Amino acid sequence: MTISKDLIEHLANLARLELTPAEKKKYLKDLSSILDYVEKIGQLGVKGDFVLFNAETTNIWRDDIKEGCPLEETKGIIQSFPDKEGDLLKVKGVF
Amino acid sequence: MNKTSIKQIHQDLLAKKISCEDLIKNYLNEIDKLDGQIKAFLEVFKDEALQEAKKVDLKIKNGEPLGTLEGIPVAIKDNLLYEGHLSSSGSKILENYVGSYTATAVKKLKEAGAIIIGRTNMDEFAMGSSTENSAYGVTRNPYDLKRVPGGSSGGSAAAVATNMSVLSLGSDTGGSIRQPAAFCGVVGLKPTYGAVSRFGLMAMSSSLDQIGPFANNVEDAQILFNVIKGKDKKDATSKDFQDKKNKTIAGLKIGLPKEYFAKGLDKKIEKNILQTLDLLKKAGAEIKEVSLPNTEHALAAYYLIMPAEVSSNLARFDGIRFGLSLDKEVENLAEVYKKSRAQGFGAEAKRRIMLGTFALSSGYFDAYYKKARQVQELIRQDFDNVFKEVDYLITPTTPTTAFKIGEKSSDPLEMYLSDIYTVSVNLAGLPAISVPNGMVEKLPVGLQIIGQHFDEHNLFSVAQYIEEINK
Numbered sequence: 001m002t003i004s005k006d007l008i009e010h011l012a013n014l015a016r017l018e019l020t021p022a023e024k025k026k027y028l029k030d031l032s033s034i035l036d037y038v039e040k041i042g043q044l045g046v047k048g049d050f051v052l053f054n055a056e057t058t059n060i061w062r063d064d065i066k067e068g069c070p071l072e073e074t075k076g077i078i079q080s081f082p083d084k085e086g087d088l089l090k091v092k093g094v095f
Numbered sequence: 096m097n098k099t100s101i102k103q104i105h106q107d108l109l110a111k112k113i114s115c116e117d118l119i120k121n122y123l124n125e126i127d128k129l130d131g132q133i134k135a136f137l138e139v140f141k142d143e144a145l146q147e148a149k150k151v152d153l154k155i156k157n158g159e160p161l162g163t164l165e166g167i168p169v170a171i172k173d174n175l176l177y178e179g180h181l182s183s184s185g186s187k188i189l190e191n192y193v194g195s196y197t198a199t200a201v202k203k204l205k206e207a208g209a210i211i212i213g214r215t216n217m218d219e220f221a222m223g224s225s226t227e228n229s230a231y232g233v234t235r236n237p238y239d240l241k242r243v244p245g246g247s248s249g250g251s252a253a254a255v256a257t258n259m260s261v262l263s264l265g266s267d268t269g270g271s272i273r274q275p276a277a278f279c280g281v282v283g284l285k286p287t288y289g290a291v292s293r294f295g296l297m298a299m300s301s302s303l304d305q306i307g308p309f310a311n312n313v314e315d316a317q318i319l320f321n322v323i324k325g326k327d328k329k330d331a332t333s334k335d336f337q338d339k340k341n342k343t344i345a346g347l348k349i350g351l352p353k354e355y356f357a358k359g360l361d362k363k364i365e366k367n368i369l370q371t372l373d374l375l376k377k378a379g380a381e382i383k384e385v386s387l388p389n390t391e392h393a394l395a396a397y398y399l400i401m402p403a404e405v406s407s408n409l410a411r412f413d414g415i416r417f418g419l420s421l422d423k424e425v426e427n428l429a430e431v432y433k434k435s436r437a438q439g440f441g442a443e444a445k446r447r448i449m450l451g452t453f454a455l456s457s458g459y460f461d462a463y464y465k466k467a468r469q470v471q472e473l474i475r476q477d478f479d480n481v482f483k484e485v486d487y488l489i490t491p492t493t494p495t496t497a498f499k500i501g502e503k504s505s506d507p508l509e510m511y512l513s514d515i516y517t518v519s520v521n522l523a524g525l526p527a528i529s530v531p532n533g534m535v536e537k538l539p540v541g542l543q544i545i546g547q548h549f550d551e552h553n554l555f556s557v558a559q560y561i562e563e564i565n566k
Contacts, residue, residue: 011449011453015448017433017436017440018437027446035450035453037394038395038398039395040392040395041392041466042462042463044392075195076178077417082419082420082422091428091431092422092426092431093428
């Protein structure tokens with residue numbers, strides 16, 4: 001399948017990836033050749049419905065009870081914040 | 096230093112032939128001596144390992160009972176969380192990331208008394224077949240330093256192959272345990288989907304990922320597997336299971352899928368595998384050619400399903416809550432995402448995110464992702480059908496022996512083809528083991544045995560038999 005530069009830019013935006021012009025060129029080439037390879041499954045005549053789960057799969061339920069998070073774990077998570085104010089995660093504005 | 100076994104180490108420890116501290120020192124010395132060249136480890140937990148060893152010595156002195164893996168050094172792949180330790184998944188985006196909890200598999204190792212000796216190099220987020228995609232350099236094949244150790248668990252395979260550790264853990268999404276095990280001449284098991292909890296394993300492709308053992312012999316691999324297996328309420332796909340009834344080699348029905356002995360397979364590897372099959376036949380096994388007709392579509396389906404899940408799983412690396420964040424130099428939230436991801440991810444991760452985003456995007460979903468899932472179902476059915484006729488399938492693990500560093504890194508498709516004999520197993524959720532099966536041109540060959548769901552127990556028996564033949 002032929003992939004356009006526009007499609008590459010669209011995908012990069014959906015994936016929240018900033019690509020350099022050189023990367024765009026590279027992924028255009030790579031994706032085209034990979035898709036040429038995977039496209040052969042499109043020729044396969046598959047009958048029947050789209051089976052999403054095999055028959056053995058069953059739902060696993062648990063009670064809806066709050067378990068909380070151990071203090072040490074909470075500390076570890078907060079320590080990993082790139083930016084914070086006190087124990088609060090600090091992020092940039094949306095716009 | 097000679098390769099040994101868990102049982103032998105325990106005998107020596109109990110007979111006071113060696114202290115656990117000296118044992119661990121010996122392995123740390125091996126790492127000092129060899130890892131400058133091999134580069135299997137990203138970090139060695141030296142002081143901690145020695146501290147733990149002293150505790151084991153105290154236990155022995157006091158006559159306390161020893162755990163299944165007491166005092167045994169185990170290396171863990173860098174995508175497994177270990178509380179208070181760095182886990183980078185071979186990626187720049189997690190360069191300084193410290194786990195806030197421990198993966199269930201690692202926790203079980205610790206509970207069994209194992210000593211975690213270090214974390215091993217891998218392809219970034221387990222994406223690759225050569226360990227060349229790590230942000231922290233290339234691991235080398237112990238048999239030929241110009242060649243790759245395989246991947247993505249290349250560091251874990253090389254660490255065991257060089258006896259820098261007795262055991263290691265890896266993860267296998269499309270062959271990432273079996274292929275490096277084959278390239279490095281060690282035993283590697285990809286367990287049944289659901290046999291081992293993935294809680295604390297950084298997800299690559301959640302419907303395919305499994306954690307599994309590397310060891311220098313089948314018995315040790317089985318001991319390690321038995322420690323990590325079983326239900327964990329923190330992974331809903333995991334479950335407890337009973338060992339199936341023992342089977343014997345005499346009367347065993349072994350299938351040879353003809354699609355795995357076709358174009359692309361190195362003739363010398365084919366000969367090597369067929370020789371072993373002859374020996375199995377002499378031992379009373381029945382060898383039968385079988386067909387898995389949808390094999391030719393497996394890799395294509397895999398390279399749609401896996402990147403689709405990768406693009407979702409890697410969305411969590413957004414520069415907001417942890418990992419690399421470029422939030423200082425930018426204007427708004429979208430810029431934080433885009434720039435952090437652009438700088439944090441390597442080329443293969445970006446390629447697969449792009450491919451997965453494509454497969455899931457509006458207008459292409461039906462033609463690609465949905466089709467791939469249908470093919471996955473056909474592949475499952477292929478295996479179900481042959482397992483009505485035979486007990487096991489035997490194939491080469493890889494079409495070639497270890498390739499040269501750089502040989503396939505410029506052509507992603509060429510690299511993907513090295514997983515051709517391993518991906519179907521993940522798509523069908525089956526267990527498979529790679530056992531060393533001699534050498535071709537001074538490089539190890541791996542023989543893959545594929546079993547039925549949750550029949551690891553008998554899979555190990557067949558593997559052990561093959562190990563015996565090869566002695």
